[in-house]
Amino acid sequence: MTDQTAAPPAKLDAAVLKVAGVVVLGAIMSILDITVVSVALPTFQSEFDATYAEVAWTMTGYTLALATVIPLSGWAADRFGTKRLYMMALLLFTLGSVLCATAGSIEQLVTYRVIQGLGGGMLMPIGMTIMTRAAGPDRIGRLMAVLGVPMLLGPIGGPILGGWLIEVASWHWVFLINLPIGAIALVYAYFALPKDEPHPSESFDFIGMLMLSPGLALFLFGVSSLPEEGTITATKVWATMLVGALLVIGFVLYSFKPQHPLLDLRLLKNRNLSVASLSLFVFVIAFMGAGLLFPSYFLQVRGEGTLEAGLLMAPQGIGAVLTMPIAGMLADKIPVGRTVPFAMALIAVGFFGFTQVETDTSYLFLCGSLFVMGLGMGGTMMPIMTSALRTLQPVEVARGSTLVNILQQIGGSIGTAIMSVILTSRLNGSPEVPGLTNPQTGEPITEAGAAIATQQGAQIPLPPEILQRGLEYAADSFATTFWVGFALVLATFIPIAFLPRKRRPAGTPGGEPVADAPIMMH
Incomplete structure (x- = not known):
């Protein structure tokens, strides 16, 4: 060997x-x-x-x-x-x-x-x-x-x-x-x-499908409805989340019985896969949720157009492109537990910059924060996914990648809902503009809401002092939401601390796959 x-x-x-x-x-x-x-x-x-x-x-x-x-x-x-x-x-x-x-x-x-x-x-x-x-x-x-x-x-x-x-x-x-x-x-x-090679047919887990697919859909429907309803006590939110969660829990309990379950949770007995999956799940909640709010700040508080807001986000991509090839090579040579914490530290430093946003924060400062965050991003997500999949046997890869993708999807939806609810509730706490109502709903419009609408091109006759006050309240609302995202980024360091820090010999449990294991495509 x-x-x-x-x-x-x-x-x-x-x-x-x-x-x-x-x-x-x-x-x-x-x-x-x-x-x-x-x-x-x-x-x-x-x-x-x-x-x-x-x-x-x-x-x-x-x-x-x-x-x-x-x-x-x-x-x-x-x-x-x-x-x-x-x-x-x-x-x-x-x-x-x-x-x-x-x-x-x-x-x-x-x-x-x-x-x-x-x-x-x-x-x-x-x-x-x-x-x-x-x-x-x-x-x-x-x-x-x-x-x-x-x-x-x-x-x-x-x-x-x-x-x-x-x-x-x-x-x-x-x-x-x-x-x-x-x-x-x-x-x-x-x-x-x-060309696909013939493969022995496995029995399809219909019972698992009837629990897991509707369960995930109902749970994410409830989570996605949270920003619209504004409260978890709304029937549309808690009832669908509860039914969805019960179906998913039922699937988890059931999935260890069939020989070929729809989602093979037995793979989580592999320590590397379970730690990497948990790290990825927490990371996606933190970053994907708040990540959608970065361009929203440029659009709603600073009044930029969609194209300009997109261009202002470019430094993040540039940073990621610079570090990702390096991180990919290092992941094949050095255990990810030694490199990912440093990359996460860069994300935390860059993210902290957005907790300081105001109505006139320097674009140089914000773009610099995005660039540093991008440097960290390039060295985080892919190495964690590499750690999750590299110790699986070839026949386990399809189910392992499915498991990782489901966790990403759930984490992203939860993160987006959390950040949207926090931001919306903060904006709704702004004082109302006397005599101004929403023509579609008839509800009063807040100073922050009117200021954001004005920044996005709406023709609302707002006195300069109300416009400025509304924008300051909106900027403060974004800063508060980014503080929550920053706290979640820091929480990611907990599961990351358990990522493998040394490479185990080939063929050992949770170590590298056997060298001559057949890697085939079918």
Whole structure:
């Protein structure tokens, strides 16, 4: 048996990079689509004469579709083969995108977004499975760094692309942009991905599906409804969250009985996988939740346009691009427990800058904070995912990547809901403007709400002192919310402290996979 600790990992060869290119194209479509659509929500409001709560369902419906289909990915990859399934996901996602562009009402758009989400939900877990099997255990870190580029650049590039498309063309192109990318990705996948090999069919866990998929969808529906309702005591929130949580708990108790459960929680007996999964879950709650508020501050408090707000977020992506290749190489040579804490410290330092925001905070200071945060991001998410997947046997990879993706989806939804509720409740605490009401709801408008609306182009006759007071209250509300996000970032250091700090010999429990374990694609 060879000693893997002594031999340096092999470089990524052309065959592996060719496979990675297919997966990156799919990841770009899936991740960009979430952020591109987020900047189009105000356009949907005016285009379809809908309330914000109604157009928000274009995001929520997509998320619920993701949560429903991700648990099926592991079984389907083993049953049908990764190439067939990945191409089907690409086709469904692209078809859903074209349908979205033809929507004539908000109801149609939400329906088509669900179709799009059914395809998008399979792209990431199946893509991770394809890449992990292609690279083998020694090169997962470098390959995850390749996949990490769209995962980190999506939130930065999305607002820029979305703002530009809406300004120079129309909202339809937010979806139509996926048609050429999807067509290229389909042809590329057909020729680049190896042919699926026959695989013994596993029995499908129908009972597990009837508990887990609806449970996740109901739980995330309740969480997603929290910002709209404003309180967890609303029936729409607590009842759906409770039913969803009970179904998920029921699945957890049941999942250890069948030989092939829909989601194999037995994998969590692997210490590296369980610690890395928990670290990733807490990290996503902290960063993804607050990350959506960075461009909102530029839009709502500083009055920037969607394109300008997107460009102001660019330093974060630049920082991530600089450190991610280095982090990928280090993850293949040095245990992630030695590198990730330093990267998290950079995120914490950069994040702290946003707890100081005011109405006139220097853009140089904020962009510098984003750059430092990006440096940390490039050295955090992908190494943690590498640690989660590298000790799995080849036959476990599909189910392991499915588990990691579900935790990311739940963490992101929870984080977004927490930050949105805190920010909304703070803004609603602002004093009301006498005699000013919302024409759609008839409710009084607060000083902060009126100031934000004015910054975004609404024609509201506000005296200068009320406008300034409202903006100061809004900036303070954002700062308070960022303090909560900062506290969650600090909490991430707890699970990260348990990440592996030394490499175990090959073949030991929780150590590196056996050197001659077959890494095959099927």
